[in-house]
Amino acid sequence: MNRKRVGIVGAGQLGRMLALAGYPLGIECRVLDTAAEAPGAQVAPAVLGRLDDARALAELASQVDVVTLEIENVAVAPLEALLERTTVYPPPRAVAAAQDRLAEKTLFRSLEIPTTQFVVVDGEKDLGVAARELGWPLVLKTRRMGYDGRGQRVVSSEAELAAAWRELGGVPSIAEQWVRFVREVSLIAVRGANDERAFYPLAENVHRDGILARTVAPYVDASLQAHAERWLGALLSALDYRGVLTVEFFQTERGLLANEMAPRVHNSGHWTIEGAETSQFENHLRAVLGWPLGSTRARGHAAMLNLLGQLPPIEAVLAIPGAHFHDYGKSPRPGRKVGHCTLVDGDRERLLERLRAVERLVGL
Amino acid sequence: MNRKRVGIVGAGQLGRMLALAGYPLGIECRVLDTAAEAPGAQVAPAVLGRLDDARALAELASQVDVVTLEIENVAVAPLEALLERTTVYPPPRAVAAAQDRLAEKTLFRSLEIPTTQFVVVDGEKDLGVAARELGWPLVLKTRRMGYDGRGQRVVSSEAELAAAWRELGGVPSIAEQWVRFVREVSLIAVRGANDERAFYPLAENVHRDGILARTVAPYVDASLQAHAERWLGALLSALDYRGVLTVEFFQTERGLLANEMAPRVHNSGHWTIEGAETSQFENHLRAVLGWPLGSTRARGHAAMLNLLGQLPPIEAVLAIPGAHFHDYGKSPRPGRKVGHCTLVDGDRERLLERLRAVERLVGL
Numbered sequence: 001m002n003r004k005r006v007g008i009v010g011a012g013q014l015g016r017m018l019a020l021a022g023y024p025l026g027i028e029c030r031v032l033d034t035a036a037e038a039p040g041a042q043v044a045p046a047v048l049g050r051l052d053d054a055r056a057l058a059e060l061a062s063q064v065d066v067v068t069l070e071i072e073n074v075a076v077a078p079l080e081a082l083l084e085r086t087t088v089y090p091p092p093r094a095v096a097a098a099q100d101r102l103a104e105k106t107l108f109r110s111l112e113i114p115t116t117q118f119v120v121v122d123g124e125k126d127l128g129v130a131a132r133e134l135g136w137p138l139v140l141k142t143r144r145m146g147y148d149g150r151g152q153r154v155v156s157s158e159a160e161l162a163a164a165w166r167e168l169g170g171v172p173s174i175a176e177q178w179v180r181f182v183r184e185v186s187l188i189a190v191r192g193a194n195d196e197r198a199f200y201p202l203a204e205n206v207h208r209d210g211i212l213a214r215t216v217a218p219y220v221d222a223s224l225q226a227h228a229e230r231w232l233g234a235l236l237s238a239l240d241y242r243g244v245l246t247v248e249f250f251q252t253e254r255g256l257l258a259n260e261m262a263p264r265v266h267n268s269g270h271w272t273i274e275g276a277e278t279s280q281f282e283n284h285l286r287a288v289l290g291w292p293l294g295s296t297r298a299r300g301h302a303a304m305l306n307l308l309g310q311l312p313p314i315e316a317v318l319a320i321p322g323a324h325f326h327d328y329g330k331s332p333r334p335g336r337k338v339g340h341c342t343l344v345d346g347d348r349e350r351l352l353e354r355l356r357a358v359e360r361l362v363g364l
Numbered sequence: 365m366n367r368k369r370v371g372i373v374g375a376g377q378l379g380r381m382l383a384l385a386g387y388p389l390g391i392e393c394r395v396l397d398t399a400a401e402a403p404g405a406q407v408a409p410a411v412l413g414r415l416d417d418a419r420a421l422a423e424l425a426s427q428v429d430v431v432t433l434e435i436e437n438v439a440v441a442p443l444e445a446l447l448e449r450t451t452v453y454p455p456p457r458a459v460a461a462a463q464d465r466l467a468e469k470t471l472f473r474s475l476e477i478p479t480t481q482f483v484v485v486d487g488e489k490d491l492g493v494a495a496r497e498l499g500w501p502l503v504l505k506t507r508r509m510g511y512d513g514r515g516q517r518v519v520s521s522e523a524e525l526a527a528a529w530r531e532l533g534g535v536p537s538i539a540e541q542w543v544r545f546v547r548e549v550s551l552i553a554v555r556g557a558n559d560e561r562a563f564y565p566l567a568e569n570v571h572r573d574g575i576l577a578r579t580v581a582p583y584v585d586a587s588l589q590a591h592a593e594r595w596l597g598a599l600l601s602a603l604d605y606r607g608v609l610t611v612e613f614f615q616t617e618r619g620l621l622a623n624e625m626a627p628r629v630h631n632s633g634h635w636t637i638e639g640a641e642t643s644q645f646e647n648h649l650r651a652v653l654g655w656p657l658g659s660t661r662a663r664g665h666a667a668m669l670n671l672l673g674q675l676p677p678i679e680a681v682l683a684i685p686g687a688h689f690h691d692y693g694k695s696p697r698p699g700r701k702v703g704h705c706t707l708v709d710g711d712r713e714r715l716l717e718r719l720r721a722v723e724r725l726v727g728l
Contacts, residue, residue: 003691003693016387020388023384023407024637024688024690025689025691026675026678026691026693026703273388277686277708278688286682291679292679292683294682294687294688295685311390314389314390315656318650318655318656318658319656321659323658324388324658325388325389325390327367327390329387344641
């Protein structure tokens with residue numbers, strides 16, 4: 001048997017969980033990161049280097065059958081250059097679209113995927129236009145390097161808007177209408193070889209301070225599921241995508257609005273490790289290698305709680321029935337995603353009770 | 365957080381799956397093996413050395429919080445000596461009982477656990493007694509180093525018995541009455557700190573040429589489950605056990621007969637990775653660290669097929685709905701356990717159909 005090797009650009013917790021999902025399948029992952037102690041580098045051989053360094057990327061590529069990534073905020077040009085020597089999934093142009101809010105929104109619109117109303121803010125001169133067209137409050141977001149609530153400000157007046165513009169560095173941005181949402185949901189899709197597709201059930205997400213706090217899945221709404229699948233299906237086709245693709249939506253009274261997409265496995269899909277028949281990590285690997293996809297069906301109900309800053313005592317968490325613990329191997333730091341806990345139960349009410357028990361443990 | 369380290373004596377597929385179960389829990393395993401390319405040494409740092417080498421064991425112990433093992437056929441004296449410097453679970457005397465068929469049978473009898481009738485065969489002089497007391501056919505088994513059908517012969521005449529005795533090396537043995545069984549089942553128990561206990565559902569096993577071919581679980585029979593749990597409970601107490609303990613039974617028309625026990629995670633428990641709420645590997649680690657145990661409940665029905673000799677094409681296996689693949693990272697060799705495939709399904713009949721599909725793939 002010819003075992004496969006997959007190179008992962010980035011070695012955070014996503015790279016770590018991808019590498020761990022690979023071992024049972026006989027897939028050896030190699031990770032690229034600047035730090036030898038990165039979560040992924042603790043469980044898989046690492047190439048040390050910057051994620052945008054052509055030589056480091058070439059070295060990674062030389063060791064593997066296919067290159068993928070666990071982060072979208074990487075320079076696209078070196079990834080595109082890599083296409084001359086190896087396969088890169090997802091395609092670099094999907095990465096490019098996901099790392100620039102304007103490109104992303106433009107893509108959504110071109111595919112008739114409903115999204116928030118927005119105004120391009122290239123300079124101070126555009127702030128007035130944004131205020132007039134969108135009203136208050138509005139959200140100013142840098143076009144690039146936005147994740148976990150970074151690079152954005154909610155503002156309610158022209159003075160706040162001007163201050164936010166300066167605070168965010170006066171870089172190319174967009175202003176978005178503030179959306180009154182009922183809830184936030186996300187859909188994780190995966191596309192393999194020969195246009196094989198699979199969609200996980202919708203998950204309901206709660207953010208705190210811009211960072212995902214918890215996910216409960218499945219969020220059952222057949223109509224929303226069908227809409228979201230159609231839109232992600234359009235994205236998969238338009239981008240000739242391979243691998244896992246995630247879109248986060250606002251659910252409003254008038255339906256779903258696409259907020260942003262991530263060309264990778266996603267925090268809101270961590271519940272799939274125990275809560276679905278095949279995890280997002282295994283399905284991403286299967287997809288980039290062109291192997292058949294696994295079932296995305298949920299096993300009962302699942303809840304995922306991010307562990308931020310520091311880990312709670314593992315013995316207290318494991319004493320809660322149905323609790324599974326995921327330690328990313330990081331050192332503590334305020335606000336840092338250091339692990340997550342997943343609960344699975346056949347009964348949704350009991351699941352939520354146990355979720356509250358874990359939340360109390362971590363001081364929420 | 366003070367992360368835990370567990371040392372594993374042996375680095376075969378069991379050590380590999382233990383190490384992989386450890387990473388999400390923040391447990392770093394260290395394995396001891398003679399070969400740097402051993403399955404477990406591919407996924408965890410290794411101490412290279414013989415499993416009975418006191419210095420190698422001491423080096424392993426110096427790196428970890430607790431020492432455990434993935435194999436029972438190791439010298440007990442060096443393990444006992446290790447108790448002076450670290451914790452060893454399961455207790456070495458449980459290992460001693462499991463590696464000697466006479467000690468094992470004697471222990472079963474002392475706890476009133478039904479087992480096959482047997483005669484001690486210390487020399488040629490005992491062969492006649494065995495023949496008279498047990499009748500034909502009988503099974504001659506060496507007291508030590510028996511696993512996967514090794515060290516045993518079924519014989520049907522005095523001439524065959526004498527020949528078998530010589531073939532097996534004329535070593536201390538036992539002769540057992542041949543048992544007409546309805547099926548073979550196994551029970552996996554786990555005992556943690558403070559006498560916490562958990563039992564997986566019974567699993568039904570099929571052996572071919574003495575090697576486990578497949579397991580289907582749960583095998584639902586409340587009465588047999590209760591009997592088996594009582595007997596394993598008695599063993600856990602008698603041995604002051606910690607970790608996973610497995611007993612294989614023959615189911616006869618008059619109930620269960622204990623055949624043998626293994627003081628470790630077991631091939632007939634591989635289905636628990638996807639088929640139970642907590643795998644035997646995770647529960648073994650939780651137990652030896654004194655952490656709360658996880659639920660042993662089955663998620664629907666599961667079937668496990670051992671992949672022997674060489675791996676089938678992974679793409680063909682993964683195309684079968686519900687199939688999960690486990691590659692042990694070994695090179696092919698006739699009869700060698702190189703991996704396994706697990707199927708999970710809510711419907712037992714559909715599960716068995718899919719199992720037949722995998723069996724056809726591997727030429728069974």
